Amino acid sequence: MLNLVIVMMLSYLAGSFPTSLILGRLFKNGMDIREHGSGNMGATNSFRVLGWKIGLAVAFIDVFKGFAAAHWITNISVSDSSFSEPVIFMFSTLAVVLGHVFPVFSGFRGGKGFGAAVGAVTSYVPLAAPFCLLVFFITLGFTGYVSVCALTASAALPILYVLITLIQGKILEPVILVFFIFIFLLVAFSVRKRLKLYLKGEAEVFEKARIFRSNRR
Structure with missing residues (x-):
């Protein structure tokens, strides 16, 4: 202890x-x-x-x-x-x-x-990190808003953990899976106010990072 x-x-x-x-x-x-x-x-x-x-x-x-x-x-x-x-x-x-x-x-x-x-x-979980970062940066390219990126990346984490563990033939640790789900819920709670601002169009975004944004008006 x-x-x-x-x-x-x-x-x-x-x-x-x-x-x-x-x-x-x-x-x-x-x-x-x-x-x-x-x-x-x-x-x-x-x-x-x-x-x-x-x-x-x-x-x-x-x-x-x-x-x-x-x-x-x-x-x-x-x-x-x-x-x-x-x-x-x-x-x-x-x-x-x-x-x-x-x-x-x-x-x-x-x-x-x-x-x-x-x-x-x-x-x-070394293999999960690059995929979570990939989700993060793809989301950043579409939204330009870090809070949304953090939310999507944390949502991908428990899914990636299960897939990677199964592919590697390892034993799935229920404690870790529940913990990763908890991390997602914690991130969702922490960015809830910023997410509302983004959905209302009132959030400050990284426009230069939005490489997938539409040019149509």
């Missing part, structure tokens, strides 16, 4: 690393990203406020935080027979995402946790 608590604490601290806040202050004359754009510390607001180079760096580091938690920090509990590997992964992922959303190092004001979740999932 103690090992699992340690894993969760370290995962939370890894998720709390304020990537965009640090890079903004280092490369944008001390800018506090929490005071600009949406006030969100995630990669999307970083692209808008800090530019695409820093935004890309933020996205990469945020994904790495999730990967590090699920791939390395969870090894602390390998000898703890009280919990299975899927359960340890689940709690580590929840902790690193929670750290990203409510970071202790930046006044508990963070991002949406999508990048950290992607990193954790990549560690546990």
Whole structure:
């Protein structure tokens, strides 16, 4: 039990690393990203406020935080027979995402946790990650709206997990399947307000990313 608590604490601290806040202050004359754009510390607001180079760096580091938690920090509990590997992964992922959303190092004001979740999932189901990203970018090409992309990618995750597991002939872990469905529901809940704005045509979208938009008026 103690090992699992340690894993969760370290995962939370890894998720709390304020990537965009640090890079903004280092490369944008001390800018506090929490005071600009949406006030969100995630990669999307970083692209808008800090530019695409820093935004890309933020996205990469945020994904790495999730990967590090699920791939390395969870090894602390390998000898703890009280919990299975899927359960340890689940709690580590929840902790690193929670750290990203409510970071202790930046006044508990963070991002949406999508990048950290992607990193954790990549560690546990490597083959699912590129397909989820493909769904994400295809959706981005049609909508130009990241919240919709996050929703569709998270919806694809449990389906991809089942397909990949069956194709590989591995045992399907019910805990992981339920957890991935929970992630989808959590994403749906977190973007519900932004989704309403998009459906009303009131949301700010990345027009340059909408490569599949119609040119008809």
